[in-house]
Amino acid sequence: MELRQLQYFVKVAQKEHVTQAAEELHVAQSAVSRQIHQLEEELGVNLFMQKGRNLHLTAVGQLFCNRIEAILKDLDRAVNEVHEFLDPEHGEIRLGFPNSLGIHLIPSVVSEFRKLFPNVKFRFKQGTYPTLIRDVISAEVDLAFISPFPESHDQVVGNVVLTEDLVAILPPNHHLSGEQSIRLEQLKDDKFILFSKGYSLRPIVWHACLEAGFTPKVAFEGEETDTIRGLVAAGMGVSLLPEMALYQSFSLQPSRLRVSEPRVTRTIGLIHRTDEKLPLVAQSFRGFLLEYFGLDVDTPPIK
Structure with missing residues (x-):
């Protein structure tokens, strides 16, 4: 499981659309789809289900998303703290x-x-x-x-x-x-x-x-x-x-x-x-x- 997969997964969950997620991430739609597919294979579950043109989280997908969003927020906070640690005029x-x-x-x-x-x-x-x-x-x-x-x-x-x-x-x-x-x-x-x-x-x-x-x-x-x-x-x-x-x-x-x-x-x-x-x-x-x-x-x- 890679950080990029988790970031792509959360973005798709927020946008409920692979194309829109790919545009915001500035990557190809196929790259996002591939990462989501690999993540689902590794977990052994379906994280999304198709509803019309949109993707919706499954029950287990919603549970997983809640945890991953918290982890990514903590990671962002940790990165910011490192930058502040190295900056004597901020932090x-x-x-x-x-x-x-x-x-x-x-x-x-x-x-x-x-x-x-x-x-x-x-x-x-x-x-x-x-x-x-x-x-x-x-x-x-x-x-x-x-x-x-x-x-x-x-x-x-x-x-x-x-x-x-x-x-x-x-x-x-x-x-x-x-x-x-x-x-x-x-x-x-x-x-x-x-x-x-x-x-x-x-x-x-x-x-x-x-x-x-x-x-x-x-x-x-x-x-x-x-x-x-x-x-x-x-x-x-x-x-x-x-x-x-x-x-x-x-x-x-x-x-x-x-x-x-x-x-x-x-x-x-x-x-x-x-x-x-x-x-x-x-x-x-x-x-x-x-x-x-x-x-x-x-x-x-x-x-």
Whole structure:
């Protein structure tokens, strides 16, 4: 069974006429008839029946046609994806990132990149630290921003592109809200609003509190920076959030203060699969991102 036979078969099924199919395929009518006959002999069934001047699919022919049309569509899609893979100015970039980067960083870098390559499409996928690692390994995404940067992983590599401070956020009426900076130990008697387990910011804040000499008392847990920020602003507790998560302005805002001791930071990295060639469009985006964050394009990835 050859691809040409299947293409001829589907075209005849669509046109219900060999001559019209041959004209659209730009081949001789006899060539189409011969390919259809060979296909029927190989399958051992009649795919068409004559009705007047037209050909109609038999029941088994209709069943076969439905399957073949789906296969040919998948094949066309695969061919297009190969062409896009080889074209750095077109195609699609599949990018993963944590929720906290979706407010400012991702819109900023994508907007700047599309000024240079307006025809590139993006498919975004948000997730937690473990799901982003999994999405990279399973090829659900080409590249992923991740925080913290994985120190060592057999199946992903990448670069630290940014180190960001976490700041303390307090209710507006908190007795420390007028300060420029605080030591984290000054919040030891407050109730904390933290990310739920599984979110990478939770252990960063937890370990910082332990380093400051106390175990945080957890009042509430959340899964979105906006939720945590809103609960703090409403006086439900205190927290630490990345500066990047505080760009948007809402009517209800917490006070934000620099933490002088210990300094609390998170690393943000850009990762991809180990020993696998990225599509050219994704390679182009990776090079753009390294330059955007002030790194040399030839900076080797960290394993």
